[in-house]
Amino acid sequence: MIDIRRRLKYLVCAVVRICGGWCLNQRIRLCVFVMALMCAFFTILVLASASSHSAQNESMAKKITSLEEKLNNFEVRYRVKPVTYNFPKETAPYPPGYSEEAMNMIHNLTGTRVLNGLQPRYIHRMQLPFLVQILTHLLNDPFSLWPLYHLSGARHYMDFVIGIPTVKRDKQTYLFTTLTYLIKALSAEDKRSVVIVILVGEPDVTYILKLARQIEIMFPREISDGVIEILAPSPAYYPELEDLCPTLGDSPKRAMWRTKQNLDNIYLMAYAIGKGVYYLMLEDDVTTKKDFLPEMKGYIETTTEKTPHWIFIEFCQVGAIGKVFRTRDLLPFVTYSQIFYSNMPIDWLLESYLADRVCSIDKKSKSCAESKLRVRPRYKVSLFQHIGVYSSLQGKIQKVQDPQFGKVQSYFPHQNPPVQKITTTIEDYYQHSIQNAYExxxxxxxxxxxxxxxxxxxxxxxxxxKR
Incomplete structure (x- = not known):
């Protein structure tokens, strides 16, 4: 742009100088003036065209970035094709081994949509590379990776997959509060582009059916439209957690809890690959800001243009809440988590994974932190807040909250009617007086x-x- 302007400026000056030598009379001077005007007009046209080209280039760059994202996601979808399993007609309607309470509940729920989840027939392949080599117990059961329960609306290739792992809590459950906030925060258009997958990490079929029925009663439209899916791994998916090697100085009880949590997240992420473009990690005890999805989409678009090689984007700084992956990038993290699933909790695995990706051994901690921020962009405010007090680990109380969530202005400029005087018996703190507040x-x-x-x-x- 600078070169074009400089060249045009020199061109105009040269034309004026050349024509100036010929200006022997008034008529020639007029011709030179007209020529100078024409050159100036031409200059303006070229500059406007260059500016237009700049805007077009910027728009084209955004379109190219978007097309690259779509192309990469189509590649993921091609690799992960949905599969239909057709069971023989002579197969029993439900596998043997259910408790009497479960069979009674199945009988009482006859005719409801909830029962469809007990015999899933349509599910895409679980992307769990090397898992059999790491978790050798999976070889003991041919259906160890097949879900125990899967209630699905057969939604595929959504913009967002929202993953929520949940387990039974002793004192209080927050799942329905979380779902209520999520559903209220989604517009009708948003609901057409997302799927919320609830992973129930419990082997008790009775509990799963009760929970699924409660969700169906509270959110019938979302279940019917496939906005909400419910997934439960087979009990054979989990190893014997009592035999874990102790790490981090944790008690055996805590080590079992965090390892089980990691396995649930691995299963959920593996399911999400090929299900959508982006994967949002949540927990079952969070609230969210209204219209969080358009904010996320806009930030992801601008971030991808500036930093195309981001690993995940952080929309909440607490634990593993509000982390967004491209689904095509989940496979490396799932593989990494499979190797270290019993070593540390999931949020530490996220940090360790980033460090291993961008930090070299000779880097100082400050330099490493800066490198991680470049591939882990953070949104200006938190879109999610942790609300759980009673942890899923029995006896654990946690009051961890994100201080960046829900920040509001300290005051709003306003006008009040004229006042003769204001008095107060409360001493002002510095300049924050009642007079300034009133004005x-x-x-x-x-x-x-x-x-x-x-x-x-x-x-x-x-x-x-008035107020």
């Missing part, structure tokens, strides 16, 4: 308020107070 230029911050303190507003005439 709408600051908020009021008082020091050590106590019972009996007053705020008085004296007006010259009676006013009708």
């Amino acid at each position: 709408g230029i600051d908020f009021f911050w008082g020091k050590k308020p106590k019972k009996g303190d007053t705020l008085e507003f004296w007006y010259g005439r009676p006013l009708q107070i």
Whole structure:
């Protein structure tokens, strides 16, 4: 752009100088003036065209980035094709071994959609490379990777797969609160582009059916439309957790809990590959901001243009909540997690995975942190908040929250009617006076308020107070 301007400037000056030598009379001067105007007009046209080309180039770059994303995701979808398993007609309607309570519940739920999940017939291949070599117990059961329960609306190739692992909690469950916030925050258009997959990490069929029925009663439309899916791994998927080698100085109970949590996340991620374009990690005890999905989509688009090789994007800084992967990038992380699934919790695995990807041994911690930030962009505010107090680990209380969630302005500029005087018995903290707050230029911050303190507003005439 600078070269074009410079060349045009030199061209105009040269034309004027050349023509100036010929300007022997007024008519020639007029011709030179007209020629100079034409050159200036030509210059403006070229600059406008260059500016237009710049805008077109920027738009084209965005389109190319978007097409590259789609192309890569089509490749993933090609590799992961849905498979239909046709069981022989002589197969029993339900496998033997269910408890009497489970069979009674099955009988009572006859005719409901919930029962379809007990005999899943349509599911894409689980992408679990090398898992059999790492978890050799899977060879003991040919259906160890086949789900115990899978209630699906057969949605595929969505924009977002939202993964929510859940287990039975002793004191309080937050799953329905989480689902309520999510569903309310999604517009009708958003719901057409997402699938929420709830993984129930419990081997108890009775519990799974009760939970599925509760979800169907609370969110019938979302179950019917396939917005919500329910998935439960086979009990044969899990190894004997009592035989774990202790790590991190954790008690055997805690080591079992975090290892089981990792295995649930691995299964859920493996299921999500090929199910959509992006995968959002959540937990079953979170709330969310309204219209979180359009905000995420916009930030992902701009981030991909600037940093095309990001590994995951962070929309919440607490644990493993609010982390967004491209589904095509899940396979390396799933493989990594399979190797170290019993070593550390899932949020530590995320950090370890990043460090192994971008930090060399000779790098200092500060340099490593900067390298990780380049491939782990963070959104300006948190879109999700952790609300669980009672952990799924029995006896554990956790009050971890993201301080970046729900930040609001300290005050909003406003106008109040004229006031004669304002008095208060509360001492101002620095410049945060009640007078400034009333005039709408600051908020009021008082020091050590106590019972009996007053705020008085004296007006010259009676006013009708609106708010």
